Amino acid sequence: MPDNKGTFKFVCIPADVSEPLQELTQDYTDQNEVECLLNRVKAHFKSKKPAKSAEQLARQREQLLANVPPEQRDKIDERMLSTAADLGMVENIALLSNSRDNGFIGVNMYCDDEASFINAPLNARASEIAFCCGKQMQVHGDVFLARVFDNEDEFKRLDLSLREVSSSAPWVKDAFQQNERKKKADSADVVLQRMQQDKQPKAAPTKVHELTAAEAEKENGNAAFKKSDFIKAIDHYTKAVELDNTLASAYSNRAMAHLKLGQLTQAETDCNHTLLLQPDNVKALLRRASARSLLKRPREAIEDYECVLKLEPNNKEAKQNCELLQSSLASDTEQPELSPAGPA
Template identity: 60%
Template sequence: MAVMAYLGTVESIALLSNSRDNGFTGVNLYCDDEASFVDAPPNPRATEVAFCCGKQMQVQGDAFLARVFDNEDDFERLDFTLREVASSAQWVKEAAAQNEAKMRGDGAGSILRRMQEKKQQPAQQAPAKVLELKPAEAAKENGNAAFKKGDLQKALELYTEAIQLDSKMAAAYSNRALVSLKLSQPEAAEADCTHALELDPSNAKALLRRAAARKALGQERTAKVDYQAVLQLQPSNKEAAEALQALQM
């Protein structure tokens, strides 16, 4: 949640709604509510997860999943592992059945019956599948989780592991740069952002973070150039516009 709060407002989408049938345990997809306004890039993995759960939607920008217990009297966040983010996971099957039942106007009590009927029917088409994470991707996602918990050193180690496993993962460099900024290490942050931009010149996050690093290093002229580049990619980016205006005063 810390990362999403840093990016802006959060939209919560119930992929698996909590109900008496499932012990009041649901799975929510949290998205950046302003992603479409800043023209954030598509998030194919989150989109595929939602699709497998019966939610026809296009997810943009950063997103994460969380399992919750909520019976209207008590609320608790439960463990949810990366291994469970797969089309074969039981919760995904339950979510798909539940959302199909909702589309048909059925009550919650018919969900299990629908699931049993599906097992007995021949498959008409291949179901969508969520690809399993590669080792480098898993390390990056674990780094994101550590960052959300405020464990910056652990996040730094995991992003470094991701880069060692895949030296072309621009997001890992950009995310490690954010950690370096939080740790007051602008030189390291600038270097990582430059690596990220060599791999992905249109990475607005890397541009923003490099601008912040350069500003911290007293390099205001090059920081302005980076902020201007962000605004060329995302004209409505408030953070870049406000930072650029502050530098020009």
């Protein structure tokens, strides 16, 4: 019996203000409703990236190999380096969160995760829409807007038309009110915490956890990761585990940085280290599954996703990716491309 099929509308906001906003459509089936848009957006971002000069490619190759142990460099072929250079990520920003108060309907902004890294131009129109939604941020490169229904049990792509991309659109007003409530709630929490602190006896000393040298290196790695400087992040995480080889979070975070650079074997190795220290570490299992899937070892990836589902039966990422891999194996089709687990 064929899969049910459908179509939904979404909008592209080009960074070039001379280009008009575009209303696009996307077909989907029951099997690819979640990832169909991400795959299309990822392909668009990849097609828009400028060709790298020979000098840039050589420099990137040196940077990638710098994080590989000398004894393993001869095992790294050009195909693996090309995969690392081409690995693209999509950043998903919730302008309107799919919360209970708005019927679990949200509007998301999809951006190129490498936009700032490749010096993509500022997207003034997308930044203005985000500002109208109560999020003060600068967005770079082309941007896509799409609407979803997601209540954790059910996921559905919904239409977002071109005429709705306006500061006066009802969803924009709802987003602004929602984000303002969050800001006020956060501010109220800060005030409440201060009031509670003021009520504490003055004589009672406050214990402050001082970071160890290894923990400090890990935090430096996290800061570099947030700036998309994955090579520098790996350097800090490496120093952290050299100082304390029991710091599981440093191994796990380094694995994610390796994934960002397409260093799949190193990512899997770091996940193995993490799981030796913390066998129930869900992030490490998800990241190892991503690495194994990209290394064309789907059965091992499925085993990791099944371990996650034993620990967290409602984990959407594990459930969706596991089903995709099982479906591709059952139909003997080409293995689907899966996105790695979220950032550290």
